[in-house]
Structure formats: C-alpha cells, structure tokens
Amino acid sequence: xxxxxxxxxxxxxxxxxxxxxxxxxxxxxxxxxxxxxxxxxxxxxxxxxxxxxxxxxxxxxxxxxxxxxxxxxxxxxxxxxxxxxxxxxxxxxxxxxxxxxxxxxxxxxxxxx
Amino acid sequence: xxxxxxxxxxxxxxxxxxxxxxxxxxxxxxxxxxxxxxxxxxxxxxxxxxxxxxxxxxxxxxxxxxxxxxxxxxxxxxxxxxxxxxxxxxxxxxxxxxxxxxxxxxxxxxxxxxxxx
Numbered sequence: 001x002x003x004x005x006x007x008x009x010x011x012x013x014x015x016x017x018x019x020x021x022x023x024x025x026x027x028x029x030x031x032x033x034x035x036x037x038x039x040x041x042x043x044x045x046x047x048x049x050x051x052x053x054x055x056x057x058x059x060x061x062x063x064x065x066x067x068x069x070x071x072x073x074x075x076x077x078x079x080x081x082x083x084x085x086x087x088x089x090x091x092x093x094x095x096x097x098x099x100x101x102x103x104x105x106x107x108x109x110x111x112x113x
Numbered sequence: 114x115x116x117x118x119x120x121x122x123x124x125x126x127x128x129x130x131x132x133x134x135x136x137x138x139x140x141x142x143x144x145x146x147x148x149x150x151x152x153x154x155x156x157x158x159x160x161x162x163x164x165x166x167x168x169x170x171x172x173x174x175x176x177x178x179x180x181x182x183x184x185x186x187x188x189x190x191x192x193x194x195x196x197x198x199x200x201x202x203x204x205x206x207x208x209x210x211x212x213x214x215x216x217x218x219x220x221x222x223x224x225x226x227x228x229x230x
Binding site for chain 2: 034036041042043044045046049089100101102103104105106
C-alpha cells in the first residue's frame with residue numbers, strides 16, 4: 001500500500017542553524033510533492049511545490065529537494081528562527097484525476113532561541 | 114490572494130444532531146474542493162473530493178450518507194455531518210484548488226473543530 005513517512009519525533013535545533021526534515025514514500029509515483037506548515041489548531045499553509053522532473057526548489061530561506069530514485073524529499077530551513085517552530089507536512093499528488101493530496105504524519109520542529 | 118475560509122471555526126453539538134460546515138474560496142473560483150479530517154497527533158485524511166455541480170467522490174470507508182457534501186457554486190462547498198456521534202469529533206479542514214495554471218496548489222481553510230457530546 002502507499003505510504004508516506006516523516007520522522008514522528010520532534011526535531012529540536014538552535015536558532016540560526018539549518019533544519020532538515022525528511023519525507024520518504026513507497027508504492028507511489030507522485031507527479032509532484034508539496035510541503036506545508038501547520039500550527040496547532042490551524043489548517044496547513046502551503047510552502048513549496050516541487051515537480052517530479054525538478055531536483056531542487058528554493059524560496060527565501062526554504063529549500064526542497066526531490067529524488068524520485070530514492071523516493072525521498074528533503075526540506076531545509078536555513079537560518080532558523082523560533083517563529084519557524086511548527087509541524088511540517090509533506091504531501092504527494094498524482095498528476096491525473098482528482099489530484100487529491102496524500103499527507104505524511106508531519107514532523108514537529110522546535111527552534112530554541 | 115488565495116484565501117479559503119471556514120465557518121464555524123468551532124462547534125459543539127449533542128449526539129444525534131446534524132452539523133453543517135461551510136468552506137468558501139474568497140478571492141478565486143475553486144473548480145475542486147477537498148474535505149479532510151484530522152484526529153489529534155495524526156495527519157490529514159482525505160474524506161471526499163467535490164467538483165462544482167457534480168456529486169462528491171468519497172474515499173473508501175467514508176460514509177456518503179453520513180457526511181453530505183454539497184458544492185453548489187465555484188466558491189462554496191458545505192459538509193454536513195448527519196446524526197453526529199462522539200467518534201465524529203475531530204478537526205475538519207477543507208481545501209480548494211483553482212485549476213488552470215495554478216491548479217496544482219491547494220489552499221486550506223483554517224479548520225473547524227467539531228466536538229460531539
């Protein structure tokens with residue numbers, strides 16, 4: 001069955017360091033992958049989308065890589081700030097049909113000042 | 114741009130009653146809206162997909178007669194939880210997809226916390 005795995009343990013880092021979150025998937029051939037941020041009691045907020053034919057995408061302090069051979073995406077936040085503390089979700093979608101998203105369980109990031 | 118609202122943000126109801134949740138795309142027309150459910154410390158699980166003017170497509174295990182979805186216009190979709198029970202208590206989140214050149218992005222509402230007593 002299709003499976004998306006994110007590290008369920010919280011990631012604790014010091015302010016100013018780079019946070020790296022991992023998303024692995026199996027039995028899935030996504031057309032694109034998205035990363036979202038979710039704060040407690042709130043809906044997810046879209047961050048970045050990367051397509052299957054793209055290796056890397058950047059947006060300000062954020063960087064996403066996508067390796068379809070390893071079936072893995074890495075999400076980096078450089079120069080992390082306490083305000084970056086949240087749960088980060090990866091989501092995959094097929095390129096056809098309804099394009100519904102399948103979400104990973106998320107990784108909680110805690111940036112210590 | 115690309116704002117999605119939900120109403121109400123929080124609702125408490127008695128077991129056996131029905132609850133309606135609204136999802137609106139405020140500044141774009143949504144060809145497709147999705148409804149998700151999220152239990153504590155779990156990920157979002159897709160419940161159903163709705164396209165304007167047509168019947169919703171439900172995921173396996175989601176009862177269509179219990180979770181009624183109406184997508185009456187390009188900016189509004191509603192989810193009605195009928196005969197709610199305590200196990201329906203959850204965080205319900207909608208998302209909207211515009212289609213066209215921006216079709217791959219889904220924009221999420223702030224969620225509705227449902228508590229069934």
